Amino acid sequence: MVIVGAGQGGLQVAESLRAEGYDGPITLIGEEAAAPYHRPPLSKAILAGTMEEAQLAIRGAEFFERQRIALLSGTRVAAIDRSARQVRLEDGRRLGYRGLALATGARVRRLPISGDELDGVLGLRSLDDARRIRAALERAARVVVIGGGYIGLEVAAAARKRGLEVTILEAADRLLARSATPFLAAFYADLHRSQGVMVELGAKVVGLDGQGGRVAAVRTADGRPHPADLVVVGVGIVPNTALAEGCGLACDSGVLVDDCARTGDPAIVAVGDCTARRTTTGTLLRLESVQNAVEQGRSAAAALLGRERPFTAAPWFWSDQYDVKLQIVGLSADHDRIVLRGSPQDRRFSAFYFRRDALVAIDSINRPADHMVGRKLLDHKAVITPEQAADENLPLASLTRPGR
Numbered sequence: 171m172v173i174v175g176a177g178q179g180g181l182q183v184a185e186s187l188r189a190e191g192y193d194g195p196i197t198l199i200g201e202e203a204a205a206p207y208h209r210p211p212l213s214k215a216i217l218a219g220t221m222e223e224a225q226l227a228i229r230g231a232e233f234f235e236r237q238r239i240a241l242l243s244g245t246r247v248a249a250i251d252r253s254a255r256q257v258r259l260e261d262g263r264r265l266g267y268r269g270l271a272l273a274t275g276a277r278v279r280r281l282p283i284s285g286d287e288l289d290g291v292l293g294l295r296s297l298d299d300a301r302r303i304r305a306a307l308e309r310a311a312r313v314v315v316i317g318g319g320y321i322g323l324e325v326a327a328a329a330r331k332r333g334l335e336v337t338i339l340e341a342a343d344r345l346l347a348r349s350a351t352p353f354l355a356a357f358y359a360d361l362h363r364s365q366g367v368m369v370e371l372g373a374k375v376v377g378l379d380g381q382g383g384r385v386a387a388v389r390t391a392d393g394r395p396h397p398a399d400l401v402v403v404g405v406g407i408v409p410n411t412a413l414a415e416g417c418g419l420a421c422d423s424g425v426l427v428d429d430c431a432r433t434g435d436p437a438i439v440a441v442g443d444c445t446a447r448r449t450t451t452g453t454l455l456r457l458e459s460v461q462n463a464v465e466q467g468r469s470a471a472a473a474l475l476g477r478e479r480p481f482t483a484a485p486w487f488w489s490d491q492y493d494v495k496l497q498i499v500g501l502s503a504d505h506d507r508i509v510l511r512g513s514p515q516d517r518r519f520s521a522f523y524f525r526r527d528a529l530v531a532i533d534s535i536n537r538p539a540d541h542m543v544g545r546k547l548l549d550h551k552a553v554i555t556p557e558q559a560a561d562e563n564l565p566l567a568s569l570t571r572p573g574r
């Protein structure tokens with residue numbers, strides 16, 4: 171078995187192949203120098219300086235040895251030859267496969283504007299990126315974050331915690347426009363403003379001005395310069411689909427897979443940020459989360475062994491900013507009603523989203539127990555009314571009983 175991409179999803183495929191009882195050779199190929207590591211802390215504890223790099227590894231070296239997983243780090247796969255069932259490495263070597271998993275992740279989206287190449291303009295995806303940003307934060311006074319998505323907001327929080335002047339420029343009329351409800355977005359705009367961050371909405375960036383090769387300011391469409399000695403661009407990611415496209419696999423904003431992580435080629439599966447999933451209802455789902463990479467990794471390993479293990483759990487995600495922990499479960503798009511449990515003023519609440527009286531998602535702020543129960547509620551498709559959701563006297567756990 172060959173796995174391309176030694177990140178969260180690739181490692182999970184390897185681990186799950188062993189858990190499923192596969193005893194043959196496994197080769198995990200990754201272009202990064204580091205062994206598979208946790209990416210979420212990069213924009214949180216690593217930037218804040220409260221976590222050591224050594225704590226990032228998902229598994230220690232002895233794990234790979236014990237599980238007989240051959241890890242080829244610093245090695246890039248250049249092409250896939252499906253008819254010969256081989257991958258070609260950048261150095262020309264070829265490796266044959268019986269089953270192949272693509273777990274190539276994604277790269278940061280670049281801004282199509284002048285000045286993108288100036289020193290001090292950085293994106294965040296890898297450990298190397300985080301090192302560069304952390305070093306820059308130590309020297310910077312004024313930070314501009316372009317993009318009010320989760321990564322931009324987490325970087326802003328880390329920079330603010332270090333006492334720097336921080337501006338967030340977001341082109342849309344609210345934060346988190348792609349990934350959260352207007353209600354949650356307004357909560358986060360208030361949170362950042364209360365911490366002293368300048369949050370500018372409807373601020374379309376048109377250029378970056380430099381001085382001696384270094385960034386000096388970000389220009390918005392209204393002509394205003396926003397002075398900066400560090401600019402972090404967080405305007406989304408682009409799935410790494412070149413290998414899949416190069417060998418003729420169907421892609422549509424990601425390598426197309428089904429609920430079992432299967433591509434159109436029975437010998438090839440794909441997992442994680444590089445994929446777009448065609449669900450049983452026919453919709454195309456693109457998720458960028460640890461849970462998605464892990465669950466698809468499990469499905470993919472089973473599929474490579476000819477077993478069906480569909481990923482049907484409700485999607486979940488988290489984000490840490492300042493002392494606020496957000497945990498999301500479910501998909502809130504098209505909700506028609508929100509009810510709250512707890513109080514946004516106290517920064518401890520859960521927002522329950524309903525569509526046609528059915529619970530579809532829960533955002534929990536500093537209420538981890540609600541989140542854990544919420545996952546069960548959604549996975550079991552429990553029947554819960556808006557009144558029950560809002561009633562603090564009614565333990566949520568009592569509503570997860572089967573048969574409701």
Ligand SMILES: Cc1cc2nc3c(=O)[nH]c(=O)nc-3n(C[C@H](O)[C@H](O)[C@H](O)COP(=O)(O)OP(=O)(O)OC[C@H]3O[C@@H](n4cnc5c(N)ncnc54)[C@H](O)[C@@H]3O)c2cc1C
Pocket residue numbers: 174175176177178179180199200201202208209210211212213245246247248273274275276294295296321410413441442443444457458459460461463486487488489490
């Ligand atoms: C800063 C940051 C914070 C995040 N925070 C959260 C969070 O709080 N919660 C959450 O759920 N998710 C979070 N995520 C998202 C989560 O980390 C990703 O969804 C997850 O890592 C996806 O795993 P993956 O295996 O698909 O991709 P990755 O982990 O990106 O791994 C892909 C690997 O494949 C390698 N690769 C690509 N092409 C090739 C090739 N041709 N040959 C060899 N190797 C190749 C890449 O270099 C990379 O190492 C965060 C991501 C980032 C960047």
